[in-house]
Amino acid sequence: MSNSAYRWMVAVPAFVVVAAFGVYLGTTHGAPTALDRSVMDTVTGLRTPTLTSVIKDVTVIFSPVAVTIWTALLAAVLVWRDRSLVRALPVVATVAAAGIVGEAIKLAVSRPRPPAIDQLGAVEATYSYPSGHVMGTTALVAAAVSVCAASVGARVAAGCLAAATVVVCAATRLYLGAHWVTDVLAAICVGVGVALVVPVVLAAVIGRLAPHLPAWVGVPAANAGSKA
Incomplete structure (x- = not known):
């Protein structure tokens, strides 16, 4: 089975599950x-003032604005290293x-957020399904692993780090x-x-x-790894 076929075989069921639950x-x-x-x-029973303060700071790192900044920074580094868009384009796209x-x-499902009594800090009133923080973070770290890890060992290590990042964000x-x-689970499915x-x-x-593009654009590969 080709790499592309395998990717579709995993992605399509994930999309179907998200759509069906929606x-x-x-x-x-x-x-x-x-x-x-x-x-x-369970989660509300674990809350403490100190932990709440820490988590409020940590969650900002995974906000849509922050993910956009991280994406731009990673793309800039990849363009600088490759002197082309070959790896930066898949990440940004x-x-x-x-x-x-x-x-x-979100717009199609229009699921309300959890009640204000369950939320900490400023009450979020935008639609809840799926989580934008988790979805953006998942997409970014998965794309980064795909284009930056060349060897099997590097992919395993990077994959574990990416998974841990998503868990923390969630x-x-x-x-x-x-x-x-x-x-959160739907966001992970969509991101992956x-x-x-x-x-x-x-x-x-x-x-x-x-044939109609300049050579420096390059042709991104579906499973591009880092250069030696």
């Missing part, structure tokens, strides 16, 4: 599931696509009561799915346009 939420007006309520009750897809899902959103756990398929689509499109 339809379910539409029929229940976004009501929390038993799992949502159970996780929220993946994060941008995740933002567009996520916003479309934990901050749950702790602060900004999202239900199903919002987009990170898998966007490089494939981008490589195909630029491959067709390559």
